[in-house]
Each structure stands twice: as structure tokens, then as C-alpha cells.
Amino acid sequence: MEIYRIEDVSFTFPLQARKAIYHIQLTIQSGEFITIGGKSGSGKSTLLRQLKPILSPHGEREGKINFRGLPIEGLDQRQQASEIGFVLQNPDNGIVTDKVWHELAFGLESLGLDQQAIRLRVAETASFFGIQNWFHKSVTELSGGQKQLLNLASMMAMHPTVLLLDEPTSQLDPIAAADFIETLRKINRELGTTIIMTEHRLEEVLPVSDRFIVMDEGKVIVDDNPRKAGEALWHMNHPMFTAVPSPMQIYAGVTQDSSYPVTVKEGRQWLDRYITNRSFVREEAVTAIISSVKQPAVRFKDIWFKYEKNGPDVIKDLSFEVAEGQFYCLVGGNGTGKTTALSLAGGLYQPYRGKVYIGGKNAASMSFKELYQSNLAYLPQNPQHLFVKKTVEQDLAEMLVQSSLTREEKADKVFAISEFLELQNLLGMHPYDLSGGEQQRAALAKVLLLEPRILLLDEPTKGLDSFFKDKLASYLKKLNAQGVTIIMVSHDIEFCAKYADVCAMFFDGSITTSGQAKTFFAGNSFYTTAANRMVRHVWKSAVTVEDVIRRCKNHG
Amino acid sequence: MNRNGFAGYHPLINFVYFTAVLLFGMFFVHPIMQVISLVSASCYSIMLRGRRAVRFQLLYMLPLLLAAALFNPAFNHAGVTILFYLKSGNPITLESILYGISSACMLITVLIWFSCYNAVMTSDKFIYLFGKLIPALSLILSMVLRFVPRYKDQIRRISYAQRSIGKDVSQGNLLRRARNGLTILSIMTTWALENAIETADSMKSRGYGLPRRTSYSLYRLDNRDKGFMAVMLSLIIIVVIGEVNGENTMRFFPSVQTAEVTPFSILIYAAYLGLCMMPVIQHMMEAIKWKSIASKM
Known part of the structure; x- marks a missing residue:
């Protein structure tokens, strides 16, 4: 059965000449699992919101959208609420009430169901999603992954036929994200609910999708099953191809003889077939050699830290050194103390045992001015926490209010930094109106105005698309070349493998292993890039997609 | 509990x-x-x-x-x-x-x-008891209990972010501290309004505002x-x-x-x-x- 028929739909935001989406033509069958990809600002979310009129932004829509054969405008609010579920990007913003059980019942209360009916549906939903163990909890006690699962469950309690999701995993760590996608797959397979989601992280979601739609500048450029869609992107030589799963990228870079592999498993099977007829040298892992540290920019010496007097130790006997001009990445699971370690380096907390040295000096005895003027800069996870003014330009200027420079010098500095981070076109905008990647850049510009020698980044790639990630990396590399030391906390293994100098694995409050990025990941078995997991039985030290392609080509 | x-x-x-x-x-x-x-x-x-x-x-x-x-x-x-x-x-x-x-x-x-x-x-x-009398009140109370801890946490985060650029309430002289405090409040307000729009979306999308809203509770007599x-x-x-x-x-x-x-x-x-x-x-x-x-x- 046809759920949606989208005929020639365009949409223009008020006071804008350019159409946000442009003559979209789609039909969506009942029970399909559809992923919509594309750069930030390509019109994905705008399209998604057209599918639930109550959430459509103001503006002018042309064309027709039919829902189950009838014009979607005919759907009243009650039907829209119960038939079409919508999950937002930020798990925290979706939650309205203070208790898990109340949140599950919220939509059903709105629909006016009686106690008995709500009781049954809430019970059913909680069991299906495995919520029963935290059913009575306050929502503040939940993790990000649990919150997003709760958002999903409270939608599903209303028994929708279609579920729309707007980048639901972008704020989650990789494990929670994979769990979430798995739950979506279960809903799709076991309940037959149609799922339409936008997503940046395609590694997990493409293998379970039936269709992959790629949008660019408001148009649908590819609409096919994931394998074919990947192939089409490759042939178009489209930048979105860098976002598809690594096995696809490797395959496309090497041959074109069969269908595109989507998962690591398929990639492995393809590689095995590919190398059987060719002679290859199997490599063993190279042992890690860490070049002797020059002048350490940041040194942790036997650090112990806890948040409360009787609380558990968050950091346990942590010692490491970051050399001047290095790009140092801390990776590891959630709640292992990575972010805490970064805050300690930033002087936001004091350890109760041990010392942190910044440029050879004990951080505890340095004044705030010494720490933060031309020395340390910390970019928080949420760049919004730094913005204080109405426009980006004022916001940047605000950073220099207290410096003794003349007006011209200040203006020059703001100009130089906005040129460096390509913010010129955004200077007049309100910081909150920027996209995630642009906000990140504006926030980076703000902290760079302090001319730091050490830059601390807390998950800077969270929620960014692959295009913005590459951009961010290029700025970081430039800073690195200027001698700025960068310490970054990240879940994004692919990003760290590609760009970092040294990676360290954080576990249980301390660093377990560290090494040069490539050798570090070559030494891991699970906690490594998809490309490495795909080829590590042949080439242990091939970590990035480019490494693998080069090796395939060299030997083939 | x-x-x-x-x-x-x-x-x-x-x-x-x-x-x-x-x-x-x-x-x-x-x-x-x-x-x-x-x-x-x-x-x-x-x-x-x-x-x-x-x-x-x-x-x-x-x-x-x-x-x-x-x-x-x-x-x-x-x-x-x-x-x-x-x-x-x-x-x-x-x-x-x-x-x-x-x-x-x-x-x-x-x-x-x-x-x-x-x-x-x-x-x-x-909330349950008084929600029986005034259903809207029970939802409002529940939302307040959701937002107060959330805002508190947010202020803490903003304050840490500002501290790292030397603009927290714990830094500088009295005048600057007061100024920094106001800045933090201003960020907080912008943030709260911005995010409230999404929460409103979430409520609308689950049919909030339909007539004949009921009130569910876990309690049974x-x-x-x-x-x-x-x-x-x-x-x-x-x-x-x-x-x-x-x-x-x-x-x-x-x-x-x-x-x-x-x-x-x-x-x-x-x-x-x-x-x-x-x-x-x-x-x-x-x-x-x-x-x-x-x-x-």
C-alpha cells in the first residue's frame, strides 16, 4: 500500500527567494525503511517536516502530498498525532514531563484515552522497548541513549503507521546509536511500521535500510536501494560518497565487478574473493614506536580525581604527556572519564592527588589569566554555550573587549579569524540560526581569538556531516602546523584515525594504551575503524579507507 | 521512591x-x-x-x-x-x-x-491528587519538575564553558563578575527559548491541545x-x-x-x-x- 505520494513538492521559507526543497517527486510504500542523506542544509529536515503538516515550518508549499491516497491537509490534528510519529534530533528537547511513565502516557493522554487503555498501551510499549527497569525513574537520571529511546517509545505508544526521525542518533555515542538503529529495525520488521529518517552516520543505518535517498541543494539526486545508491553517488563523483560506509568506499575505489558491499562482513567476503587470484604479502602489525616527547605542552602526573568527597574515583592514576604541536586524541567508551580528563587539563577542576603541568608549570598555581590568556582554550561540547551576542561579528568582538588593542587592531583580528574559518558570510547572522557545523566554526573562532597555544576540544565532530568534518580537520591541521597543540576527546574513531598524530584509549579512569594513530588502531581488534575491521586479516596496519585502496591497487 | x-x-x-x-x-x-x-x-x-x-x-x-x-x-x-x-x-x-x-x-x-x-x-x-482537580495544573507541575533540574544543569555547563574563556562568575573583580553572571543568564535565556520551540514541537506532534485530554496515573484505588x-x-x-x-x-x-x-x-x-x-x-x-x-x- 502507498503511504505517501509526494508530487512535485517545493517549499520556500518566508522572505527567501531560493527554494529550500525543489520539485520533489517520491512515493513511499507501507513498511519501507527509508534513509535520507545529504549535507547539512540540503533540505532533508524541511522535506521530513512536510510529511507531518503540524510540524511544517511557515512558508509557501507548492505541489501535492497524499497520505494514504488522500491529501495530507485533510488530516486533522488527532489523526496526525496518532498516525504519524516524529522523533527530534535532541533527545532532551523531545521530553516534556519529569517521569518516564508519564512521558510514555503523554501522547495517549492528549488523545483522550481512558485509564485502562493507557495502562495497557504503556505496559505493552515499555515491555517492547525494554523500559520496564527504568519505568519509575526521573528522566534526569537517564543517559542520552535512554532518553532517545524514550522519545521513540512514547511515539510508538500511539501506534503510528509512519515514523519520521530527524537525525535521531546525532547526539548519541556510537554504542547508543547502534542500539537505537537496532530498535528501529525491530519496529520496522516486527510491527511493519514505515520508517523515514534523516541521518549523517550511515555506517549502521544503511545495512538495515530498504532505500537510500540523497538530497543536494533541495533536490533528490539519488533514490535507490543502498547498494545502487552508493554506486550512483560514486559515478556522480558526489562529495556525499565520503559519508557512505567504508566497505562501499573501498570497493568503489578498487573495482566494479559485483554489487556494492554495505557491511563489514560483505566487505570482507568481497576482499577475500578479490585477493585469492592475486599475490599479496600479508602484513603483521607494526609495533608502536612513540618518538620521544620533546617539550611536553601538557603533562599529567599521577592524577586522581572525583567529583564528590565520598563519590567514586573518576580519574585513577592518570599520567600522560602531550608534546608541543601534537594532535592528541582521547578515545573510549562513555563514562570512562575522557571529558573529565579534558576538563582537568583545562583547569576547570582540580585533582585531589597528582599534578597537571601546562607548559612545564603547575596548573593549580597558575592564575586564571595565565591559564586562559594566550595559553589554553577549551571548546565545549555544545558550542551554543559560548554565544552571547546577537550576531556572530559582535560575538567575536566581545572576546576582545578587555584587551588593550586599538579598535583597528581588534577589527583586524576579527577579520583575520573569520577569514581563516570562512565565516565572512555568516558574520551578520544570529549564532543560533547557524547550522551545527557553522556554530562549531563560530565557537572555534571565538576561542582562537584568545590565541591559545593549547586547544582542548570536546567531541567537536558530534552531529556534523562528513563534509563539515573534513573542513574542521583542515582547520585543525592548519593550527597544528602553526604549532598549536590540540587535545581532543572523541567517539569518532574514523576521524581520529584519519587526522590525529597520537591516539590514546581511555578506560576505567585511565589510559590503557596509546600510540601513533595508525599503529594504535592497527593494534586494536574491535575498537578500530570499519576499514581496518574489514581488512585486518590481510593488512593489519591499513586503518583508513585510503590505506586499503592504496594497498589493493599496489598489489593488484 | x-x-x-x-x-x-x-x-x-x-x-x-x-x-x-x-x-x-x-x-x-x-x-x-x-x-x-x-x-x-x-x-x-x-x-x-x-x-x-x-x-x-x-x-x-x-x-x-x-x-x-x-x-x-x-x-x-x-x-x-x-x-x-x-x-x-x-x-x-x-x-x-x-x-x-x-x-x-x-x-x-x-x-x-x-x-x-x-x-x-x-x-x-x-501532582496526581491535584491533577484530578485541575488537569492542566498537573501537567504544568510535571513540566516544571522536568525543567528545573534541566536548567540547573544547563547553567552549570554554560558557566564551565564561560570559565574556560575567563568569563565566569568566579573570575575577575566584582563588577566583572556581575557582568559575567548576567551574560550567563542571557545565554541561558536564549538557550531556553530556542530549545522550548523544539519541546513545543514534540508536544504538538503528540497531539497536545486536542480537546478532552485525560490524565493518566500509576495509582489505583x-x-x-x-x-x-x-x-x-x-x-x-x-x-x-x-x-x-x-x-x-x-x-x-x-x-x-x-x-x-x-x-x-x-x-x-x-x-x-x-x-x-x-x-x-x-x-x-x-x-x-x-x-x-x-x-x-
Whole structure:
């Protein structure tokens, strides 16, 4: 059965000449699992919101959208609420009430169901999603992954036929994200609910999708099953191809003889077939050699830290050194103390045992001015926490209010930094109106105005698309070349493998292993890039997609 | 969440019980009634909060009792039984001493009952009860309870982010600190408004604003609740009958006069004791039953 028929739909935001989406033509069958990809600002979310009129932004829509054969405008609010579920990007913003059980019942209360009916549906939903163990909890006690699962469950309690999701995993760590996608797959397979989601992280979601739609500048450029869609992107030589799963990228870079592999498993099977007829040298892992540290920019010496007097130790006997001009990445699971370690380096907390040295000096005895003027800069996870003014330009200027420079010098500095981070076109905008990647850049510009020698980044790639990630990396590399030391906390293994100098694995409050990025990941078995997991039985030290392609080509 | 014993009963029962014991505790000045109420309240509070309750009672309540008992005769000189004269020439009377003790006793009884009330009537019970009367209010309360901790956490995060660029309330001179504090508040406001739009979307998308909204709760008035309610209401009625007949009152001025102890009044005292001790009795019965079951397991 046809759920949606989208005929020639365009949409223009008020006071804008350019159409946000442009003559979209789609039909969506009942029970399909559809992923919509594309750069930030390509019109994905705008399209998604057209599918639930109550959430459509103001503006002018042309064309027709039919829902189950009838014009979607005919759907009243009650039907829209119960038939079409919508999950937002930020798990925290979706939650309205203070208790898990109340949140599950919220939509059903709105629909006016009686106690008995709500009781049954809430019970059913909680069991299906495995919520029963935290059913009575306050929502503040939940993790990000649990919150997003709760958002999903409270939608599903209303028994929708279609579920729309707007980048639901972008704020989650990789494990929670994979769990979430798995739950979506279960809903799709076991309940037959149609799922339409936008997503940046395609590694997990493409293998379970039936269709992959790629949008660019408001148009649908590819609409096919994931394998074919990947192939089409490759042939178009489209930048979105860098976002598809690594096995696809490797395959496309090497041959074109069969269908595109989507998962690591398929990639492995393809590689095995590919190398059987060719002679290859199997490599063993190279042992890690860490070049002797020059002048350490940041040194942790036997650090112990806890948040409360009787609380558990968050950091346990942590010692490491970051050399001047290095790009140092801390990776590891959630709640292992990575972010805490970064805050300690930033002087936001004091350890109760041990010392942190910044440029050879004990951080505890340095004044705030010494720490933060031309020395340390910390970019928080949420760049919004730094913005204080109405426009980006004022916001940047605000950073220099207290410096003794003349007006011209200040203006020059703001100009130089906005040129460096390509913010010129955004200077007049309100910081909150920027996209995630642009906000990140504006926030980076703000902290760079302090001319730091050490830059601390807390998950800077969270929620960014692959295009913005590459951009961010290029700025970081430039800073690195200027001698700025960068310490970054990240879940994004692919990003760290590609760009970092040294990676360290954080576990249980301390660093377990560290090494040069490539050798570090070559030494891991699970906690490594998809490309490495795909080829590590042949080439242990091939970590990035480019490494693998080069090796395939060299030997083939 | 405290869901054991009496707290596990329906919120309505919890609420009626506490309303009754609080009101009775405030209005009955008869010494026997006061002692019953004070002893029950202390027992229940110790049962609920253990050692902390004992400390609370000894450290704060006992001194308060003594202070209040001494304070009254120092200022109140009414009464006919004069014990002695102060240096200022004012008389100290037996009546005012007794009245002081009585009102102090009432004060701490009510305070201890309130400490029990706080332990039993959690926010969601309260919301549930008043949501029945005004459904919109219960949602608003629930949303407030969601947003207050969220905003607090957000302010902390913003403050840390600002500290790392040297603009936190803990940095700089007084003027700059005040300025930084205002900046943080301003960021917070922008952030809150911006994010509230999304929350509004989430509410709209789940049909908020449709007519005939219902209110769901986890509580059900089951048979156990009904039984408890019946016993509690009959005890309350007996006590109220006693009050109407003047069995629970006492006169202090000009001279002390207590209602006489008669078989009828003993019945009232027993009913009052039963009422005040209901949670404790219920708890003990459950504990004995559990022991006997456990011994057979």
C-alpha cells in the first residue's frame, strides 16, 4: 500500500527567494525503511517536516502530498498525532514531563484515552522497548541513549503507521546509536511500521535500510536501494560518497565487478574473493614506536580525581604527556572519564592527588589569566554555550573587549579569524540560526581569538556531516602546523584515525594504551575503524579507507 | 521512591490521613490527645527515617519544646495559680507554664507530622491528587519538575564553558563578575527559548491541545486501599464526635480545666490513638506477617 505520494513538492521559507526543497517527486510504500542523506542544509529536515503538516515550518508549499491516497491537509490534528510519529534530533528537547511513565502516557493522554487503555498501551510499549527497569525513574537520571529511546517509545505508544526521525542518533555515542538503529529495525520488521529518517552516520543505518535517498541543494539526486545508491553517488563523483560506509568506499575505489558491499562482513567476503587470484604479502602489525616527547605542552602526573568527597574515583592514576604541536586524541567508551580528563587539563577542576603541568608549570598555581590568556582554550561540547551576542561579528568582538588593542587592531583580528574559518558570510547572522557545523566554526573562532597555544576540544565532530568534518580537520591541521597543540576527546574513531598524530584509549579512569594513530588502531581488534575491521586479516596496519585502496591497487 | 508500608497506599489515603492528623494535632489541646499525637508522630517519623529522625528530634525538637515552654510564662502572666513573682514584679503562673508546654508540644507535633508528610507525599503523588482537580495544573507541575533540574544543569555547563574563556562568575573583580553572571543568564535565556520551540514541537506532534485530554496515573484505588480508607474514616468520625461533645478540649485560663475522663472519652482516646498509629500498626503487622512467611520459605 502507498503511504505517501509526494508530487512535485517545493517549499520556500518566508522572505527567501531560493527554494529550500525543489520539485520533489517520491512515493513511499507501507513498511519501507527509508534513509535520507545529504549535507547539512540540503533540505532533508524541511522535506521530513512536510510529511507531518503540524510540524511544517511557515512558508509557501507548492505541489501535492497524499497520505494514504488522500491529501495530507485533510488530516486533522488527532489523526496526525496518532498516525504519524516524529522523533527530534535532541533527545532532551523531545521530553516534556519529569517521569518516564508519564512521558510514555503523554501522547495517549492528549488523545483522550481512558485509564485502562493507557495502562495497557504503556505496559505493552515499555515491555517492547525494554523500559520496564527504568519505568519509575526521573528522566534526569537517564543517559542520552535512554532518553532517545524514550522519545521513540512514547511515539510508538500511539501506534503510528509512519515514523519520521530527524537525525535521531546525532547526539548519541556510537554504542547508543547502534542500539537505537537496532530498535528501529525491530519496529520496522516486527510491527511493519514505515520508517523515514534523516541521518549523517550511515555506517549502521544503511545495512538495515530498504532505500537510500540523497538530497543536494533541495533536490533528490539519488533514490535507490543502498547498494545502487552508493554506486550512483560514486559515478556522480558526489562529495556525499565520503559519508557512505567504508566497505562501499573501498570497493568503489578498487573495482566494479559485483554489487556494492554495505557491511563489514560483505566487505570482507568481497576482499577475500578479490585477493585469492592475486599475490599479496600479508602484513603483521607494526609495533608502536612513540618518538620521544620533546617539550611536553601538557603533562599529567599521577592524577586522581572525583567529583564528590565520598563519590567514586573518576580519574585513577592518570599520567600522560602531550608534546608541543601534537594532535592528541582521547578515545573510549562513555563514562570512562575522557571529558573529565579534558576538563582537568583545562583547569576547570582540580585533582585531589597528582599534578597537571601546562607548559612545564603547575596548573593549580597558575592564575586564571595565565591559564586562559594566550595559553589554553577549551571548546565545549555544545558550542551554543559560548554565544552571547546577537550576531556572530559582535560575538567575536566581545572576546576582545578587555584587551588593550586599538579598535583597528581588534577589527583586524576579527577579520583575520573569520577569514581563516570562512565565516565572512555568516558574520551578520544570529549564532543560533547557524547550522551545527557553522556554530562549531563560530565557537572555534571565538576561542582562537584568545590565541591559545593549547586547544582542548570536546567531541567537536558530534552531529556534523562528513563534509563539515573534513573542513574542521583542515582547520585543525592548519593550527597544528602553526604549532598549536590540540587535545581532543572523541567517539569518532574514523576521524581520529584519519587526522590525529597520537591516539590514546581511555578506560576505567585511565589510559590503557596509546600510540601513533595508525599503529594504535592497527593494534586494536574491535575498537578500530570499519576499514581496518574489514581488512585486518590481510593488512593489519591499513586503518583508513585510503590505506586499503592504496594497498589493493599496489598489489593488484 | 518510598513505596513501602503506608506510603504504598493510594495518594488520596496518604493525603486524608495527614490532613486529619495535622488538623487534629493543631486543634486538640487535651493533654492525653496531645501525648497520643506526639508519641505517634515520633514513632512514625523514626520508622520512616530511622536514626536521622532520632537526631532531628533530640537535636532540634527537644530544645524547641523547652524553649517554647519557658518562653510563654516569661511573657504571659494570666492565670490564677501564682507560683512566684519575678524581679520585675510580674507573676509566674501555673496556667501559663502549662499553656506554654501545651503549645510547644503542639508545635513540635505538627513539625514532626510534616517531616513524615514530606517523606510519604512525594511530588508525583501531590501532582496526581491535584491533577484530578485541575488537569492542566498537573501537567504544568510535571513540566516544571522536568525543567528545573534541566536548567540547573544547563547553567552549570554554560558557566564551565564561560570559565574556560575567563568569563565566569568566579573570575575577575566584582563588577566583572556581575557582568559575567548576567551574560550567563542571557545565554541561558536564549538557550531556553530556542530549545522550548523544539519541546513545543514534540508536544504538538503528540497531539497536545486536542480537546478532552485525560490524565493518566500509576495509582489505583484497590481493595486494600478501600479497607484502609473505611477504617480510617470511621476512626476520624469517632474522634470528631468526641470533639463535638467537647471531650478533646481543655481550658487554661483563668484556671486549668480538662474534660473529664469517662468511658466515652476513653473510647475517643482509643480511636485517636488508633488513627494516629495506623501507619505504624500497618507496618508492624506487615513485618510480622513477612517474618512468618519467611520462616516457612
